[in-house]
Amino acid sequence: MKITVLAGGVGGSRFVLGLREAVRRRADAQAGAAVGEWPGGASPDEITVVVNTGDDVWLAGVRLMPDFDSLLYALAGVNDTERGWGRAGETERVAAELREWGVGWPWFTLGDLDLGTHLARTAWLREGLTPSQVGDRLQRRWPLGARLVPATDTEVDTWVTVDAAALGDSVAGAPADAPPPDGAPTRAAMHFQEWWTRHRAAVPALAFTQRNLASARPAPGVVEAIEGADVVLVAPSNPVVSIGTIVAVPGIREALAATSAPVVGVSPIIGGRVVRGMADACLPVIGVETSAEAVGRHYGARSGGGIIDGWLVDETDASALGPLAEAGLVAAAVPLWMRDVDTSAALAEAALELAGALPTVE
Amino acid sequence: MKITVLAGGVGGSRFVLGLREAVRRRADAQAGAAVGEWPGGASPDEITVVVNTGDDVWLAGVRLMPDFDSLLYALAGVNDTERGWGRAGETERVAAELREWGVGWPWFTLGDLDLGTHLARTAWLREGLTPSQVGDRLQRRWPLGARLVPATDTEVDTWVTVDAAALGDSVAGAPADAPPPDGAPTRAAMHFQEWWTRHRAAVPALAFTQRNLASARPAPGVVEAIEGADVVLVAPSNPVVSIGTIVAVPGIREALAATSAPVVGVSPIIGGRVVRGMADACLPVIGVETSAEAVGRHYGARSGGGIIDGWLVDETDASALGPLAEAGLVAAAVPLWMRDVDTSAALAEAALELAGALPTVE
Numbered sequence: 001m002k003i004t005v006l007a008g009g010v011g012g013s014r015f016v017l018g019l020r021e022a023v024r025r026r027a028d029a030q031a032g033a034a035v036g037e038w039p040g041g042a043s044p045d046e047i048t049v050v051v052n053t054g055d056d057v058w059l060a061g062v063r064l065m066p067d068f069d070s071l072l073y074a075l076a077g078v079n080d081t082e083r084g085w086g087r088a089g090e091t092e093r094v095a096a097e098l099r100e101w102g103v104g105w106p107w108f109t110l111g112d113l114d115l116g117t118h119l120a121r122t123a124w125l126r127e128g129l130t131p132s133q134v135g136d137r138l139q140r141r142w143p144l145g146a147r148l149v150p151a152t153d154t155e156v157d158t159w160v161t162v163d164a165a166a167l168g169d170s171v172a173g174a175p176a177d178a179p180p181p182d183g184a185p186t187r188a189a190m191h192f193q194e195w196w197t198r199h200r201a202a203v204p205a206l207a208f209t210q211r212n213l214a215s216a217r218p219a220p221g222v223v224e225a226i227e228g229a230d231v232v233l234v235a236p237s238n239p240v241v242s243i244g245t246i247v248a249v250p251g252i253r254e255a256l257a258a259t260s261a262p263v264v265g266v267s268p269i270i271g272g273r274v275v276r277g278m279a280d281a282c283l284p285v286i287g288v289e290t291s292a293e294a295v296g297r298h299y300g301a302r303s304g305g306g307i308i309d310g311w312l313v314d315e316t317d318a319s320a321l322g323p324l325a326e327a328g329l330v331a332a333a334v335p336l337w338m339r340d341v342d343t344s345a346a347l348a349e350a351a352l353e354l355a356g357a358l359p360t361v362e
Numbered sequence: 363m364k365i366t367v368l369a370g371g372v373g374g375s376r377f378v379l380g381l382r383e384a385v386r387r388r389a390d391a392q393a394g395a396a397v398g399e400w401p402g403g404a405s406p407d408e409i410t411v412v413v414n415t416g417d418d419v420w421l422a423g424v425r426l427m428p429d430f431d432s433l434l435y436a437l438a439g440v441n442d443t444e445r446g447w448g449r450a451g452e453t454e455r456v457a458a459e460l461r462e463w464g465v466g467w468p469w470f471t472l473g474d475l476d477l478g479t480h481l482a483r484t485a486w487l488r489e490g491l492t493p494s495q496v497g498d499r500l501q502r503r504w505p506l507g508a509r510l511v512p513a514t515d516t517e518v519d520t521w522v523t524v525d526a527a528a529l530g531d532s533v534a535g536a537p538a539d540a541p542p543p544d545g546a547p548t549r550a551a552m553h554f555q556e557w558w559t560r561h562r563a564a565v566p567a568l569a570f571t572q573r574n575l576a577s578a579r580p581a582p583g584v585v586e587a588i589e590g591a592d593v594v595l596v597a598p599s600n601p602v603v604s605i606g607t608i609v610a611v612p613g614i615r616e617a618l619a620a621t622s623a624p625v626v627g628v629s630p631i632i633g634g635r636v637v638r639g640m641a642d643a644c645l646p647v648i649g650v651e652t653s654a655e656a657v658g659r660h661y662g663a664r665s666g667g668g669i670i671d672g673w674l675v676d677e678t679d680a681s682a683l684g685p686l687a688e689a690g691l692v693a694a695a696v697p698l699w700m701r702d703v704d705t706s707a708a709l710a711e712a713a714l715e716l717a718g719a720l721p722t723v724e
Contacts, residue, residue: 061485062423091455097478100503103485112474116459123423123465141462 001046003352004225004261006151007235008052008242009070010084010276011268011338015235016049017074018344020145022352023047025345047146048225050252052237053131054158054210054245057193060104062118063125066193067242068135068150069117076142084276087113107198132219149225151246154216158192158241161207192241201281208285210245218251226255231355233348234265234308236275236336239295240282247307256307262358264310264351265299267292270336271316293320301328310354312336312347330358363408365714366587366623368513369597370414370604371432372446372639373630373700377597378411379436380706382507384714385409387707409508410587412614414599415493416520416572416607419555422466424480425487428555429604430497430512431479438504446638449475469560494581511587513608516578520554520603523569554603563643570647572607580613588617593717595710596627596670598637598698601657602644609669618669624720626672626713627661629654632698633678655682663690672716674698674709692720 003023005016023046049071056065066085073079073087080088090111098104110118117138124134130153139148164186187206195201210216226232237243247253256263269292274280280290288298292313300306304327311329313320314336324331332354338344365385367378385408414429428447435441435449442450452473460466472480479500486496492515501510526548549568557563572578588594599605609615618625631654636642642652650660654675662668666689673691675682676698686693694716700706 060481061488062481091453093453093474094456094478094481097475098481101478101482101500103482112455113459115477116456116463119422119424119456119460120463120465126423138463 001230002048002225002228003046003231003233004048004050004229005233005235006050006052006237006243006246007067007071008237008277009055009067011236011238012049012051012067012242013070013074013079014338014344015233015237015266015348016047016071016146017341018338018346019047019233019348019351020075021341021345022348024145025349026352048221048229049146049148050151050222050225050246051135051148052242052246053150053152054156054241055192055196056131056155056157057191058157059108059193060098060110062110062115062122063131064110064118064193065121065131065135065150068138068148069114071148072117072138072142072144075144075146075148078142086111090114105194105198108193130219132221149221150219151222151252152216152249153219154212154249156210156213156216156245156249158245159189159209159211160192160195160205161187161189161209162195162203162205164188166203196278201278205281205285208241208244208282210248213248214250216249218249218255223251223255226252226261227259229259229261231352232256232259232261232263233351233355234263234299236266236268236338238277238279238282239268239288239298240279240286243299244286253307257302257305262310262355263302263308264312264355264358265296265308266312266347266351267295267314267317267336269295269317270314275336275338291320292317293323296320296324296329296331297327303328309358310351312351312354330354363592364410364587364590365408365593365595366410366412366591367595367597368412368414368599368605368608369429369433370599370639371417371429373598373600373637374411374413374429374604375432375436375441376700376706377595377599377628377710378409378433378508379703380700380708381409381595381710381713382437383703383707384710386507387711388714410583410591411508411510412513412584412587412608413497413510414604414608415512415514416518416603417554417558418493418517418519419553420519421470421555422460422472424472424477424484425493426472426480426555427483427493427497427512430500430510431476433508433510434479434500434504434506437506437508437510440504448473452476467556467560470555492581494583511583512581513584513614514578514611515581516574516611518572518575518578518607518611520607521551521571521573522554522557522567523549523551523571524557524565524567526550528565558640563640567643567647570603570606570644572610575610576612578611580611580617585613585617588614588623589621591621591623593714594618594621594623594625595713595717596625596661598628598630598700600639600641600644601630601650601660602641602648605661606648615669619664619667624672624717625664625670626674626717626720627658627670628674628709628713629657629676629679629698631657631679632676637698637700653682654679655685658682658686658691658693659689665690671720672713674713674716692716 052067095109296311311331318333334350418427457471658673673693680695696712
């Protein structure tokens with residue numbers, strides 16, 4: 001079975017780890033074999049992950065692709081599970097030097113092991129490789145049990161528009177005590193990573209803008225992975241800046257509309273709260289309530305021009321099933337918390353089962 | 363007194379450290395003060411070092427300027443004195459990752475602290491700063507007691523031509539057992555760092571070629587530092603690939619000819635042997651014998667179109683004084699080994715004294 005997942009870094013990694021395990025268990029069950037160690041059963045090319053590139057950034061002259069690397073490290077088993085990001089056993093020798101030199105963002109630490117990845121990526125980009133070609137090289141190092149493809153090779157770094165007055169003195173030239181004479185807010189723009197990491201998404205965002213979006217195209221293989229899939233899954237990632245960016249790349253929404261595969265999404269919201277990340281700071285910006293139902297409606301049924309057919313919400317959000325059905329979605333309520341690989345695998349299995357239960361689109 | 367030194371990294375660092383100490387002692391003696399801690403006496407702008415850039419290299423997407431950094435680290439006192447290069451307390455976390463990724467040269471290790479410098483430099487170069495502007499920023503971090511200026515902002519990386527057959531199987535496409543039909547040697551070219559560091563200069567060089575040399579210009583301040591100096595010193599650095607590259611930058615030889623300052627060089631050869639480095643692998647390539655006398659003659663008397671007036675050789679090479687005098691050079695024999703800052707300072711003092719004893723050129 002060919003499964004294609006749209007995913008961001010944090011929720012995406014947990015979900016894909018679970019999916020890999022679910023696929024392995026299915027293969028083991030099918031073979032009648034005892035549950036062996038992955039990748040005994042599953043073929044690595046069964047899972048393709050279309051990875052968000054909206055939070056990529058040039059920093060200190062090197063190219064960071066945080067979501068891609070999060071998935072890479074998690075699937076390779078070299079991620080820092082306690083901290084939740086970066087490599088296990090990480091150090092920060094170079095970052096301390098960069099801080100001394102005044103290069104980069106002092107509030108954004110580049111780990112040494114992680115920097116090795118950024119430097120390799122940047123060297124290959126400078127040699128003329130595309131981000132997806134670089135991604136192919138990077139994932140040769142470890143057996144991942146999944147193929148990672150950046151959504152686009154175009155740099156669609158997300159910028160955040162904020163009210164400059166809300167920044168106070170932290171932004172030069174936009175003092176909080178000197179509004180323009182007409183009282184209109186002065187707007188400022190910052191890279192998504194500055195808003196997200198430095199300001200912890202606490203400065204109200206007015207808009208998210210992916211650069212170069214009009215001229216962006218899906219990376220090679222992305223449209224094929226969606227259109228040629230047996231199942232398409234939308235991971236419980238940030239609906240605005242992760243899934244939203246992937247779907248905003250011209251051609252991807254069209255591929256989701258065209259695929260004969262069922263498309264099942266997993267809510268990143270449980271009981272009106274974000275599972276992880278800060279999606280609640282992003283959803284209001286696009287006028288979407290922070291609820292499993294609202295995000296499901298925002299993605300929308302493919303029958304009505306949306307991007308999903310099925311939608312998984314948490315058991316505590318079962319009251320949303322009725323309204324979601326009215327919106328044309330086949331919704332189901334299952335345990336949504338991904339606490340470990342078992343709960344993640346159960347969630348992925350539920351998504352696959354919902355996909356299997358959907359009426360076939362021809 | 364304004365002193366300008368032409369220098370490479372290894373011998374240059376030791377010599378400039380000694381010179382800084384000699385200048386400090388002179389200032390202390392002049393002030394009648396007790397010998398205090400530098401920089402009590404000397405003004406930091408008294409010493410300008412014109413630094414060789416011929417062994418600079420782009421590696422793994424970052425710009426290395428090894429001689430500049432050697433001088434920077436040595437003058438800042440953060441160099442590894444035991445190993446003889448790089449930063450003290452160095453680690454190699456990122457380099458191990460780069461090796462895993464297959465990026466860079468596996469035989470050329472980038473230390474983590476050193477890499478911080480390279481990344482800062484590269485980020486600033488990408489922002490549009492010139493190498494000398496980058497150098498200005500880098501030397502703001504520590505009080506150096508000297509000003510470092512790269513000889514040129516043009517990338518004049520040295521390439522080494524070798525007989526491809528001498529490389530054997532180590533170079534793809536140039537098998538040792540398949541010479542061309544006419545028997546002529548197939549030539550191969552490699553970056554100086556590959557020849558120097560990977561092959562330890564053991565593959566016979568046929569020629570050294572500095573790239574972009576025809577269009578190169580001295581970095582801002584270099585000509586002024588030479589023409590406006592009270593004394594110009596040529597450090598005991600590699601006469602071919604260090605001093606040779608500096609002087610080959612169009613405009614620098616002319617500045618050496620034009621300056622009213624005496625120009626005194628220090629031999630990097632003692633008793634027919636190289637003090638440090640592998641100059642003996644370089645001198646034959648340009649047809650110069652590995653001896654203090656031959657290098658002095660190679661630099662040549664300014665009165666005869668050369669670049670020096672005075673030449674310091676080791677006491678054991680005193681027999682060369684007569685022939686050197688015949689060649690128009692004012693030579694002196696002094697202890698040339700720089701074992702510590704005292705012997706280095708004594709050597710620098712001897713160079714300053716020889717310069718002071720030279721007839722003034724008007």
